[in-house]
Every structure is written in C-alpha cells, then in structure tokens.
Amino acid sequence: MRKAILHLKKADPVLATIIKRVGRFAMNYDEPAFHSLAEAIVYQQLHGKAAATIFKRLTDLAGEPLTPEGILRLSEVQMRAVGLSKQKLSYLRDLAAKTQAGDLDFARLPNLPDTEVIQALTQVKGIGVWTAHMFLMFSLRRPDVLPTGDLGIQMAIRKHYRKRKLPKPLQMEKIARCWAPYRSVACWYLWRSMDIKTL
Secondary structure: OHHHHHHHHHHHHHHHHHHHHOOOOOOOOOOOHHHHHHHHHHHHHHHHHHHHHHHHHHHHHHHHOOHHHHHHHOOHHHHHOOOOOOOHHHHHHHHHHHHHHOOOOOOOOHHHHHHHHHHHOOOOOOOOOHHHHHHHHHOOOOOOOOOOOOOOHHHHHHHHHHOOOOHHHHHHHHHHHHOOOHHHHHHHHHHHHOOOOOO
C-alpha cells in the first residue's frame, strides 16, 4: 500500500494534501460472495442505519451468510415484513435465481477482468454500474476503479479541485488519469475527506 500512497502523493498535489490530513489508509473489505452483493442491493439508496436494520432482519430470517436458497425460501410477505420494498425483493430474488442457475458464478469473478465482472453483475435486475464498481473495489479489492457515478466522489472532486458544478464522468477521468493504477485508493481518500471537518 505504501507504493500506492507514494504514487498518489507524487502524482497529484491536491491528493497529497488530502492524504496528509486523512492519514492512514484503512479500507474495509467484504468477501466476493453472494452475501456481499445481496447486502449492496439492500443498502442501495438508503441511509446506513435503516439499511443495517433491514439487512439484520433479513439475515435473521434467511440465515447468515445469505445464500440463494435462503432468499428463495422466503415468501414475498416475509420479505416485505423485514422492510424491503417490492422492487428490492424482486432484485434479491433475481440475484438468487441467477446465482442458483449458474448464470452468475461468484467463484469465477476474481479471475475476470473488471469489464467482464461489470457485465456479469449488471445482468442482475437492480444492479447497475455503480454497484458493480463498489463490488470491484470492496469485495474483489481491485486497485484501479473510478466510480464516476458516485455522488460522494463527484462532491469531493468539486470541492477539492474547485469546480463550480459536479464534474461529469469525462472530467473525472481526466483528473484521475494521474492516479492510475491506484484510483480505488484515491477514491477512498476522497470519500474520507468529506467526513473530516478541517478540509
């Protein structure tokens, strides 16, 4: 990780300042498994606390770690009772069905290039490029992902790189070019920078 930090500090003075203020890199990783992706679906567009409560109720009912069988065993009424919207329960069921049928094979994902992982994940209803990017970064631990659709990253770039508006994907890619091959690490620092009052 030292190599990544040194590269980023050298490549980008703005990021060097952020790294100095944020301090030690400490990204929390998940397992690249069905359970993690199901969790990502539950957490979509929800505040952390609400999502955590719903997810806990779901795992209490379906078992932990979550499995396709555990999800498919539950009725719609049971899934709605834990706080899932109709839309999200349909996404979870689609994920479970595709995993069970072998259309989505979690054992193969670590060996695929980023673009193919995104392709494999986005065939599931409710999983877009943003969720696929999060899975690449936090579950597969890919070091060079730039989630251009992430609002937190957009806001951090607008703030630190003095942009009047939220940057568009092309602008973000241009700014992030010098971060490669450690764009995931740079993004973690940008996220953290938004939590620190002094920045």
